[in-house]
Each structure stands twice: as structure tokens, then as C-alpha cells.
Amino acid sequence: MRHTDVTLDNCLKCSDCNAACPVMTAHPRYPGPKHLGPELEKLRREGLPCDSEWLEYCLGCERCDMACPNQVNVAELIARAKAAHKKPLRRRLRDWLLARPGLLGQVISLAPAVANRVLALGVVRRLMSLTAGIAAERSFPAYARVKLAGVHGRSRGAERVVFFQGCSMRYNEQALGRDCIALLAENGIETEMSEAGCCGYPALANGDPAEARRRVRANLELLYQAAENGTPIVTACTSCGQMLKTGFTLLLGDDPELAAKARVVESAVRDLGEFLIERADQGHLSLRFGDCGHLGRLAYHSPCHQATQGLSRPWFHLLRMVPGIEIEDLNAGCCGMAGTFGFKQEKYPVSLSIGQRLFQAIAQAAPRQVVSECPTCRMQITHGSGVPSVHPATLLVMAYEQRKVVDGGGGGARLAS
Amino acid sequence: MGRQTFDLVVVGAGLAGLAATATAVAASGGARVALVHAGLGTFVYGAGGVADLGGVAADHPAVRDFRALVDAAGVPYDGDLGQSQLLPTILGTLLPVNLAPRSLWNGRVRSGTRAAVVGIAGLSAFDADFVAERLNRLACGCCYQARRIELPRQDGLPHSVLELANRFDRDPAFRQTLAEQLRRVAADYDVVLIPAILGQWSDAGQMAELETAVGCPVAEMATLPPSVAGLRLSNRLLAHLRGQGVDIFGGYPVTALEVENARCRGVHVATPGHARHFAASAVILASGPHSANLLPGWSGDQDSRRRPLDHQGRFLADNLYLAGALADPEARHGGNGRAIVGGHGAALAAFEREDDHATH
Numbered sequence: 050m051r052h053t054d055v056t057l058d059n060c061l062k063c064s065d066c067n068a069a070c071p072v073m074t075a076h077p078r079y080p081g082p083k084h085l086g087p088e089l090e091k092l093r094r095e096g097l098p099c100d101s102e103w104l105e106y107c108l109g110c111e112r113c114d115m116a117c118p119n120q121v122n123v124a125e126l127i128a129r130a131k132a133a134h135k136k137p138l139r140r141r142l143r144d145w146l147l148a149r150p151g152l153l154g155q156v157i158s159l160a161p162a163v164a165n166r167v168l169a170l171g172v173v174r175r176l177m178s179l180t181a182g183i184a185a186e187r188s189f190p191a192y193a194r195v196k197l198a199g200v201h202g203r204s205r206g207a208e209r210v211v212f213f214q215g216c217s218m219r220y221n222e223q224a225l226g227r228d229c230i231a232l233l234a235e236n237g238i239e240t241e242m243s244e245a246g247c248c249g250y251p252a253l254a255n256g257d258p259a260e261a262r263r264r265v266r267a268n269l270e271l272l273y274q275a276a277e278n279g280t281p282i283v284t285a286c287t288s289c290g291q292m293l294k295t296g297f298t299l300l301l302g303d304d305p306e307l308a309a310k311a312r313v314v315e316s317a318v319r320d321l322g323e324f325l326i327e328r329a330d331q332g333h334l335s336l337r338f339g340d341c342g343h344l345g346r347l348a349y350h351s352p353c354h355q356a357t358q359g360l361s362r363p364w365f366h367l368l369r370m371v372p373g374i375e376i377e378d379l380n381a382g383c384c385g386m387a388g389t390f391g392f393k394q395e396k397y398p399v400s401l402s403i404g405q406r407l408f409q410a411i412a413q414a415a416p417r418q419v420v421s422e423c424p425t426c427r428m429q430i431t432h433g434s435g436v437p438s439v440h441p442a443t444l445l446v447m448a449y450e451q452r453k454v455v456d457g458g459g460g461g462a463r464l465a466s
Numbered sequence: 467m468g469r470q471t472f473d474l475v476v477v478g479a480g481l482a483g484l485a486a487t488a489t490a491v492a493a494s495g496g497a498r499v500a501l502v503h504a505g506l507g508t509f510v511y512g513a514g515g516v517a518d519l520g521g522v523a524a525d526h527p528a529v530r531d532f533r534a535l536v537d538a539a540g541v542p543y544d545g546d547l548g549q550s551q552l553l554p555t556i557l558g559t560l561l562p563v564n565l566a567p568r569s570l571w572n573g574r575v576r577s578g579t580r581a582a583v584v585g586i587a588g589l590s591a592f593d594a595d596f597v598a599e600r601l602n603r604l605a606c607g608c609c610y611q612a613r614r615i616e617l618p619r620q621d622g623l624p625h626s627v628l629e630l631a632n633r634f635d636r637d638p639a640f641r642q643t644l645a646e647q648l649r650r651v652a653a654d655y656d657v658v659l660i661p662a663i664l665g666q667w668s669d670a671g672q673m674a675e676l677e678t679a680v681g682c683p684v685a686e687m688a689t690l691p692p693s694v695a696g697l698r699l700s701n702r703l704l705a706h707l708r709g710q711g712v713d714i715f716g717g718y719p720v721t722a723l724e725v726e727n728a729r730c731r732g733v734h735v736a737t738p739g740h741a742r743h744f745a746a747s748a749v750i751l752a753s754g755p756h757s758a759n760l761l762p763g764w765s766g767d768q769d770s771r772r773r774p775l776d777h778q779g780r781f782l783a784d785n786l787y788l789a790g791a792l793a794d795p796e797a798r799h800g801g802n803g804r805a806i807v808g809g810h811g812a813a814l815a816a817f818e819r820e821d822d823h824a825t826h
Contacts, residue, residue: 063691065510067628068506068628074632074635078623115716115717116505117717118505294740295739315739315740317740323468326470327469330471331469356717358737358738359717360715366713380709
């Protein structure tokens with residue numbers, strides 16, 4: 050994906066990127082991807098001063114890249130400019146922290162019960178908003194001490210995947226991690242939970258490429274051997290997936306030796322939905338689903354970083370294989386959360402305004418739950434629409450367990466709430 | 467390499483690719499169709515008007531099916547293939563067109579019509595005085611008068627067509643203000659002509675609502691690229707096809723066709739991390755003249771079923787079809803019409819071949 054240098058002149062200034070930009074719908078002053086990307090890049094390369102606070106407002110959704118008819122990496126140009134962007138101290142400190150969800154998770158999960166209670170206090174949230182610029186309206190996800198590690202679902206002759214958890218699963222959503230393990234085990238695949246830490250995307254999004262480079266450098270070593278052996282590296286988070294498929298080359302590609310390793314790892318990475326739909330395609334997906342009519346009406350939101358991986362909507366198709374499932378594809382654009390963006394006090398109104406179209410589509414569909422892969426999309430959906438949200442893997446596991454209940458054998462089936 | 471299997475892969479999301487995809491979905495009943503495109507392209511620069519079909523019969527099934535498609539997608543066309551009419555442009559010229567999206571068609575020249583050309587204060591992309599003056603000089607039988615409305619500015623900023631279109635989509639109060647402003651102007655006229663700003667996502671229902679509030683037909687004129695009218699058409703058609711079950715893979719180019727023993731096995735797409743391979747029973751290439759490099763050995767000719775031929779007159783692959791500007795490089799004016807007919811024909815040829823295959 051390192052084709053920035055050959056594509057800057059490919060920009061024809063057609064503004065297709067501006068038409069696709071979610072921020073442009075929500076903020077009248079935002080100059081847009083065309084200006085912040087290829088236009089200013091020409092000046093930046095001349096060494097002219099053209100830093101802009103607006104760089105912070107780029108979501109990194111890469112919808113501009115998808116719209117561009119000429120393959121200009123608009124979002125990457127903006128991300129590079131973001132890295133050189135000067136911020137006042139308060140925002141710099143806050144963004145330093147938001148760039149490190151792994152560190153945050155490590156610290157908080159030392160005493161999660163206490164931390165969760167403290168973070169839920171109104172007074173603490175107001176204090177964080179005043180001092181650190183974290184939107185008081187947002188609730189933090191609950192942290193847990195339990196960690197998923199080791200190899201799960203061992204069976205003779207089984208295929209193996211290395212599972213990249215990402216910070217959200219590691220510190221907040223271990224139940225989802227167990228669902229992913231169960232899903233893979235049901236398909237005769239054993240799961241090795243990787244020790245790899247944060248994918249580095251939050252650091253990149255917060256304009257901290259040095260930290261992002263440290264993360265991908267560490268992960269490269271942890272993932273390389275498996276990739277080299279032909280073991281798929283699977284993740285259930287779409288933004289981690291996008292980063293794992295592009296970030297190693299982006300950040301380490303200047304070193305020839307690391308660049309070669311980066312390509313090996315990047316080519317081994319699969320989104321879990323992508324992994325499963327390709328198995329389904331080859332007739333290797335277990336179809337032992339029970340009827341899930343009891344789940345009621347569902348609505349599916351596809352995260353931006355699903356489309357940017359060139360994946361269309363594998364999970365939507367997987368869920369539609371389950372008998373009784375009634376699911377609508379919302380197709381209503383970006384949710385506006387963009388990872389840590391929506392947590393920032395001054396960006397919070399823009400974040401919610403971008404999500405307006407999605408929230409309206411949810412209201413119209415009136416689902417019992419919204420289904421989406423991305424953990425922060427789900428936070429935004431529940432925050433903005435009031436409808437609970439769930440990762441599709443959880444529903445697929447329910448479908449397998451539902452069948453076991455019907456067959457009479459398997460205990461411990463989970464009830465849909 | 468990632469791999470997925472489809473019955474049909476269509477490459478290109480311009481009018482030819484969209485028409486091919488829609489025809490395939492309608493003709494096949496449940497076929498797995500993938501639409502692969504590398505970005506929005508020139509389709510959104512224009513407004514989707516169809517002119518001069520070059521000898522195609524007015525009742526051609528491609529046109530009938532296309533009109534059913536745009537109706538279903540909420541962006542209906544008006545007009546008649548048998549009779550071309552004149553649409554005013556923002557340069558104050560008249561463009562002969564046979565079919566156009568309804569909001570543009572409303573502006574066609576009709577003798578004796580009094581039309582207000584409505585500029586928006588603070589929107590430099592459209593000069594109502596210029597348009598009205600030039601149109602009147604053409605003495606086409608209509609009387610044009612330049613008028614101007616004020617719309618609330620955001621933060622005191624000048625307007626842009628995209629900003630106005632986004633507000634039209636998102637803000638009911640803005641739509642109401644626009645309707646009120648236009649109604650005030652409309653009282654003295656048969657039609658109001660405005661720059662194309664009526665939403666990137668709006669459908670025929672919202673247009674009709676606006677016209678009811680204004681009290682007369684509202685006609686849009688396409689502005690400089692990307693045209694809001696073209697974006698709307700592209701957005702709604704893609705969303706409609708997605709709703710019909712089509713998998714849309716946008717943003718990454720097809721880098722190679724996999725052709726083996728005169729059979730196209732599928733396409734390679736340059737997605738991040740690893741290229742993806744879409745295996746297909748048939749492939750339609752509708753991604754414009756620059757895609758010719760995907761067809762080594764192509765003579766530039768095609769057979770009656772729109773399959774590209776080599777210099778010996780043999781098809782490159784028995785299940786590979788062409789549509790749009792790639793198949794029709796000489797088409798300039800009238801390209802949209804040929805794209806619709808070509809996309810339709812390629813999709814029918816693709817499924818006809820599959821049927822033959824199945825019965826033998």
C-alpha cells in the first residue's frame with residue numbers, strides 16, 4: 050500500500066473524496082480531504098508551513114480513498130500530516146493517553162472493579178472532561194482482569210489460527226473472545242490467543258507515529274513466525290484488521306528486511322468474517338445452526354474499516370445462513386465514533402452529528418439489537434440510538450448452541466436476552 | 467490469496483456496470499453477483515442524461531429495464547427515446563437529451579414557459595444572471611429571468627453545492643427554508659431552475675414533497691464535477707443493488723483477469739494485505755477505456771455477444787464480456803445510452819451462455 054509517492058500527482062481535484070467524507074456532512078468549516086490531503090501535501094513537501102487543527106478532525110475512515118477514482122491515498126497523506134501537527138499541551142497529553150489503549154487497559158485492569166466504579170461516577174467524568182478533555186457524555190467500557198491466552202479447542206489434526214485480540218477484546222470484551230474461540234472450535238479449528246498487544250492504529254489516529262511504530266515493531270516479531278508457517282492471523286476487530294493488513298509496511302517499510310517480514314505478516318491476516326465466508330465458499334463452514342427466530346429483528350451496520358479491507362459484508366451473509374434470523378443491512382454510512390475520536394470533548398458533537406444518518410436508519414428499522422463488528426461502532430450505536438449492539442460472532446455461536454439444545458446433547462446454551 | 471466465488475463479477479460502477487449488474491440480478495434470480503470498482507469515476511461528473519442511442523429502438527428492453535431500475539432506486543427518469551428535448555446547462559447552452567433524471571427533465575425547454583433561474587447568494591458555482599441572459603439569447607421560446615434567494619449560511623461561510631446537498635439530506639429545517647424561499651420566487655413562473663443541490667441521497671418522494679411546497683416544478687441543473695445529481699444517482703443505485711443482494715467491493719482496482727484455455731476463471735483485486743481472487747462463471751468488464759491493459763492480445767473488436775476478440779478473430783475467453791466506454795471507445799455524446807444498452811446486453815449474454823452450459 051506504499052504508493053503515496055506515485056499517486057500524489059494522480060489527484061485530479063475532482064472532489065469525489067469530499068463528497069464521500071462523513072466529517073464534511075457534519076462540520077461546516079472542515080476543509081475536507083482534498084484540501085487536507087493532496088492539496089496541502091504539495092505545500093508540505095515544499096517545506097511551507099501549513100499545519101492545521103483540522104487535521105485532528107479526520108476520522109481515518111478512508112472513505113475518501115474508496116471514492117477516489119485514481120487511487121490517491123488521501124487518508125494516508127492526512128495521517129502523515131497529523132503526525133507533524135502541533136497540538137496545545139492539554140490535547141497533547143490526552144491524545145498521548147488515547148494513543149495507548151493497551152497501556153490504559155494494563156493499568157486499569159490491575160484493579161478493574163474499583164476502576165469501573167470510579168470511571169462510572171458522574172463527578173469523575175465531569176472532572177475528566179474539565180481536565181483531560183474527555184467527553185463527559187461518554188461512558189467507558191467496563192474493564193476486566195481475566196485474560197485470554199494459550200491454545201484453545203485443541204483437537205487431533207485440527208487447523209490452527211493465531212488470534213489477534215486487540216485492546217477492546219483483551220481488556221473489555223473477553224466474552225466475545227470466548228465466543229470467537231467457540232466459533233472456530235465448532236469448525237474444527239484450534240485458536241492460539243496471541244500475546245501481541247495494541248495494533249497501533251489508535252496511535253496513528255492520534256498523530257503519534259513513534260508509538261505506532263513501537264507497537265507494530267513488537268507485533269511483527271510476535272506474529273512473523275506463525276505467518277511464515279502459513280498460519281492465518283485472525284482478528285474480529287475491523288480496525289485492527291485494517292491496521293494489521295497495512296500498518297507494518299506503512300511504518301516499517303523503509304527497512305528492507307522488516308519490509309519483507311511486514312509483507313509476510315500482512316498477507317496472513319484475515320478478518321474473522323472474511324475467514325469464515327471463505328470457508329463457507331469452499332464448503333468448510335459448519336452449518337449446524339439452530340433456529341434463531343427468537344432473536345427478533347436485527348439490523349446490521351458495516352464498519353468503515355470493513356469496506357476498506359475490500360471485504361463487502363461477510364458477516365451479514367454468514368448471519369443470513371442461520372435459519373430464523375431476520376436481519377436488515379442498514380447501509381447508512383459512518384457511525385462517527387472513529388475509535389477514540391468520539392471520546393474527545395471538542396469532537397463529541399461532530400461525532401454524534403455524523404452518526405445522525407445511522408441513528409435515523411436504526412430508528413426506522415426498529416431492531417431488537419444492532420449487529421456490528423467494530424467495538425467502538427457498537428459503543429456509538431448504543432449511545433446514539435439507545436439500541437443494544439452485539440458482535441456477529443456472538444450471534445453465530447448462539448446459533449450453534451441453539452442447535453445443540455434442540456439436539457438435546459449440549460448443555461450450557463446461552464439464552465438470548 | 468483470499469478467494470470467493472460468484473456467478474458473475476461485474477467490473478466498474480458506471481452506468482454500464484450498474485445496468486449490467488441490475489440486469490443480471492433481475493434475469494438470474496438469486497445469482498451471486500459481485501460489483502467491483504476502483505472508485506466513483508466519471509459517472510458522477512455528469513448527471514446521467516441519456517441522448518442519441520444511435521439506432522437503438524425506442525422500445526429497446528435495455529431502456530425499459532433501466533427505467534424500472536431507476537424507479538426502484540428512487541431516482542426515476544422522464545422522457546422518451548423517440549424524441550430528443552433540450553435541457554438548459556449552467557453555461558447557458560441547451561443540451562439535446564432524450565431521457566434524464568426527473569429533477570433535470572423538469573427544466574426542458576417548453577415553448578411559452580416562463581422560467582425563473584434561481585441563484586443562491588454566496589454560491590459562486592452558479593451564476594443565474596449569466597445563465598438567464600445566455601438562454602434568452604438563444605430565443606428558444608421560453609422566457610428566463612434571473613432571481614436570487616438567500617439561504618442561511620453556516621458560520622457565515624460561503625456556500626458550496628456539496629454543503630447545500632448535505633444539508634438538504636440532513637436538515638428538515640433547511641429543506642423547509644429552501645422550499646419557502648423558492649415558493650416566494652415561484653409565484654410568477656411556470657418552473658424554477660436551480661443548481662443541482664437537492665441532496666446526495668434524496669429520492670423521488672422528497673423531490674415531490676419539495677415541489678408541493680414550492681407550488682411548481684423545480685428543475686436542477688448539473689454543476690461542475692462532482693455533480694450532486696450524478697452523486698445521487700450513483701449513491702442510490704449502488705445502495706439499491708446492495709439491497710438486492712449484490713456484493714459491492716469498492717476502492718480497489720482489478721489488476722488481472724485470470725484467463726486459461728479461453729475461459730475467464732475470475733479476477734484479481736488489489737485489496738490490502740493480500741490480493742483477493744473472485745472466481746466467477748462469467749465476467750463483465752465495464753471499467754472504462756483504461757482497462758484495455760487487462761486484455762492482452764485484444765484486437766479492439768468484439769463479437770455479437772460483446773466478447774473481446776483477438777487478432778485472429780477468436781474470443782479471448784468464452785465467458786468474458788465488455789460494456790461501456792471500453793467496448794465503445796468512440797462514444798462521446800450518447801455514451802450513457804450505449805452504456806445502458808451494452809451493460810444490459812452483456813449481462814443477458816453472460817446468463818444465456820450459462821444456461822446453454824447447464825443444459826448440455
